Amino acid sequence: xxxxTNYQGVSDIGSVPALLVLxxxxxxxxxxxxxxGTTLGEAVFTTGMTGYQETMTxxxxxxxxxxxxxxxxGNTGWNEEDDESRDGRIWVAGLVIRDLxxxxxxxxATTSLQQEMANQGIVGIGGVDTRALVRHIREEGAIAxxxxxxxxxxxxxxELLGIVREQPSxxxxxxxxxxSTDETYIVEAEDEPRHTVVAYDLGIKQxxxxxxxxxxxxxxxxxxxxxxxxxxxxxxxxVFISNGPGDPAAADAMVGIVREILASNIPFxxxxxxxxxxxxxxxxxxxxxxxxxRGINVPVKNHITGKIDITxxxxxxxxRGEAGQEFDTDFGTAVVTHTCLNDGVVEGVALKSGxxxxxxxxxxxxxxxxxxxxxxxxxxxxxxxDANNQKEGA
Numbered sequence: 001x002x003x004x005t006n007y008q009g010v011s012d013i014g015s016v017p018a019l020l021v022l023x024x025x026x027x028x029x030x031x032x033x034x035x036x037g038t039t040l041g042e043a044v045f046t047t048g049m050t051g052y053q054e055t056m057t058x059x060x061x062x063x064x065x066x067x068x069x070x071x072x073x074g075n076t077g078w079n080e081e082d083d084e085s086r087d088g089r090i091w092v093a094g095l096v097i098r099d100l101x102x103x104x105x106x107x108x109a110t111t112s113l114q115q116e117m118a119n120q121g122i123v124g125i126g127g128v129d130t131r132a133l134v135r136h137i138r139e140e141g142a143i144a145x146x147x148x149x150x151x152x153x154x155x156x157x158x159e160l161l162g163i164v165r166e167q168p169s170x171x172x173x174x175x176x177x178x179x180s181t182d183e184t185y186i187v188e189a190e191d192e193p194r195h196t197v198v199a200y201d202l203g204i205k206q207x208x209x210x211x212x213x214x215x216x217x218x219x220x221x222x223x224x225x226x227x228x229x230x231x232x233x234x235x236x237x238x239v240f241i242s243n244g245p246g247d248p249a250a251a252d253a254m255v256g257i258v259r260e261i262l263a264s265n266i267p268f269x270x271x272x273x274x275x276x277x278x279x280x281x282x283x284x285x286x287x288x289x290x291x292x293x294r295g296i297n298v299p300v301k302n303h304i305t306g307k308i309d310i311t312x313x314x315x316x317x318x319x320r321g322e323a324g325q326e327f328d329t330d331f332g333t334a335v336v337t338h339t340c341l342n343d344g345v346v347e348g349v350a351l352k353s354g355x356x357x358x359x360x361x362x363x364x365x366x367x368x369x370x371x372x373x374x375x376x377x378x379x380x381x382x383x384x385x386d387a388n389n390q391k392e393g394a
Contacts, residue, residue, distance in 0.1 A: 013100055013114075018125040018149035020096060021160045026136060030127035032149025033100055034117025040167045041065040041093030043145035044316065045134045047295030051367020052113070053078055056092045056122075057085040059179035059203030060272065060314050062245040063170065065094040065145050066294075069134055075101035077109030078116040084205040084366055090117065091179065094147045095124040096133070123147045141290040142316060144169070170316065171288055175246030176202040176254070176273070180224040193218040195237035195383045200224060202244030202254070202273050207366035211373070212240075215380050225253045228260040237383040238267040241274030243362065248276035248286045248317050255280045262331045262356055267382035269375070270358035272315055278358040279319040279349050282329040289345065292316035293360075296368035299341040300361060302348070308341065311361035312368025318360065319346040331356070354382065 018032035022043060045067040046055055052073055055066060073095075085091060095117065104112050117124055125147045137143065146164040148155065180201045187209035194216035199209065202224050209219040220234050224244075231239070239261050241254070251273075258281040261268055270278045276286050293313040300311050303324045323344065325336040331351060338348030338359060350357035363372035 016150055017153045019153045020125050021146050021164050023144040023164050028128045030125040033114050033126050034124040035121045036150040037123055038148050038152045039094040039123040040146045042142050042170045044142050044292055045069055053082045054084050054367045056090045057083045058205055059085055059091045060243045060245050061092045062175055062179050063093055066092045067096040072099045072101055073097040074113040076106040077104030078111045078113055079108040080110050090120045090122050096128050097126045098130045100126040137291050171247055172250055173246045174250035176224040176244045179203040184222045187213055187219045189213050189216045189218045197238045197240055198231045198234055198236040199240040202242045204242035207364040211364050211376050228257050241270035241277055243272030268356035269379040275358035275360045282334045285320045286317050287320055288317050300338050300347045301341055302338050304337050309371035310369045311372055312365050313361045321346045
């Protein structure tokens with residue numbers, strides 16, 4: 001259910017009553033901001049101190065109500081440069097915060113967070129004890145929730161609780177088609193193109209093709225579930241699978257496509273949802289995490305090199321496996337390459353041949369640290385090696 005609004009203008013901070021209702025019956029009172037009305041989604045939290053605009057425009061947050069652990073949100077406003085969706089759309093179902101900044105203070109800002117949320121019909125609630133809320137979710141897990149502001153907040157809590165509990169579960173949801181591009185488009189290389197890559201848009205962030213373009217890659221971005229035979233016409237030097245929302249266990253079509261890609265021996269790179277899809281294509285199982293990983297400060301260890309990266313993450317599902325685990329697949333031996341140092345969750349998998357690899361986190365950052373940027377260089381290196389081998393064999 002998307003926001004149903006009766007928004008008439010930007011309200012004064014604290015002037016509109018609002019209520020956050022969790023499916024287990026827990027409620028939090030606050031004030032409404034942005035659009036006024038009702039929104040439903042899965043309540044999750046992000047630990048990032050900065051980057052709320054990038055978070056809110058990340059298609060991976062489709063159908064999720066995001067709780068910010070940082071105590072004050074909105075102080076940098078909203079600008080025209082940091083959107084991670086192609087059209088500037090806000091994808092979060094709603095936003096929960098402690099304090100809304102009363103003024104904007106950033107030279108790039110073109111409007112305020114509150115005004116942009118109102119413009120796009122996104123319901124928010126402020127004045128919430130987010131520390132108590134996040135501790136509750138850490139104990140109970142990510143949970144269905146609803147934000148009700150204005151007249152909706154005056155309804156009986158039992159009625160609101162019934163609305164929250166009736167919404168579809170995130171488990172089993174195949175959401176990539178909701179957020180994917182409707183038509184193929186191309187992001188050209190910044191300089192002379194070295195390679196052409198086909199990127200499957202399962203909810204791709206715009207900084208990904210920018211990272212590839214900076215490395216001389218021309219990226220052809222195609223809709224989710226585009227048949228493998230159709231992408232062959234681009235003669236790709238590599239194939240990329242993006243991040244995205246939903247349950248990977250419901251993405252059978254993409255798993256089948258990735259198996260065709262692996263069988264063709266084209267270099268493969270996947271991130272986030274793409275990591276789960278590659279894992280499934282290699283025979284691994286997925287499961288839903290209790291409260292997920294969302295933030296820009298998550299430590300991950302590479303068990304091949306021993307290196308530790310601080311990473312940006314946003315995922316509620318994961319692959320089932322152990323650090324360094326090797327297993328046989330239809331495409332050769334595979335290995336669990338990365339795990340999270342906080343809880344041991346699988347953060348990367350690869351074929352030992354080096355032809356296909358993926359990570360659960362976001363090397364494109366936006367927002368976040370740049371520790372994992374070399375993963376793009378690794379991908380380009382695979383394609384360079386193939387090109388050199390073709391020249392030598394000609």
